[in-house]
Amino acid sequence: MPNPEVDPVDRAHLTGLTRPSPPIHRYAPSSGLADLVERYWIPVWSVPAPSTQSTLQHPVCLIVVSNTYARFYGTTSGRSSVTLEGDGWAVGTMFTPAAGRLVLGRSVAGVTDTHLDLAEVDGLDDAGMVAEIHAAMTPDPHDPGAHAAAIAAVERRLAAYTPVDEPGLLINEVVTWLREHPEVTRVHELAAHVGMGERSLQRLVEQRVGMSPKWLIQRRRLHDAVEALKAGESSLADMAAQLGYADQAHFTHDFRTVTGMTPGEYLGDQPRT
Secondary structure, X not given: OOOXXXXXXXXXXXXXXXXXXXXXXXXXXXXXXXXXXXXEEEEEEEEEEEEEEEEOOOOOOEEEEEOOOEEEEOOOXXXXXXXXXXXXXXXXXXXXXXXXXXXXXXXXHHHOOOEEEHHHOOOOOOOOHHHHHHHHHOOOOOOHHXXXXXXXXHHHHHHHHOOOOHHHHHHHHHHHHHHHOOOOOOHHHHHHHHOOOHXXXXXXXXXXXXXXXXXXXXXHHHHHHHHHHHHOOOXXXXXXXXXXXXXXXXXXXXXXXXXXXXXXXXXXXXXXX
């Protein structure tokens, strides 16, 4: 069965009127890989001038194979940016929190805020996955059939990393539960939910995500903020309160520190419906 195309609310991509995004196709993983892959994304671009795309990465590792490079990315603690030039395409795999350590073969803490050439990741490209993706995408990167073939090349390799181990399933549950409970703003609340001490939770998150539980909570809050700002749902003061900040100043500080702009500046750059 082909992978269905999905259109999730984009809480990570810092788009706006002055920072438009190229078309991005998003696909769900095959059912057997749902514990390992969150989704695939395939942007295709043709830009007359360089265009910088910025995101607040989810707490996961990534694989990106483009027309010019093939990389394994660790979690990015701040804002991540990529500059698109000319004509191009990329096939991205957004892992679940469990997957990075399984694919890398060690803790992902060592690749936080950096990337590896895919050839450095033992076993992943041994059978020519990158060559298969290029063969599929180069003739017509807009073709859904090309997308399906490229994703199939990835999924054939990732099947070797299933089933996901118990700690992997646990970190998946931790991140999913946190995303679904915006009222949670303290590490002890998260630890209590999973029945772990804070130190044990710290080790789990560091091994699997390369960050801390406190960072997980902050990143969830910032994703919630991006979603709310894109929707223009409320005043900034109300938004700060809904996100669990003591006041608007603390919200503004956190948002500006990571994104490089204030919530008001980002809100002002959103299209009006």
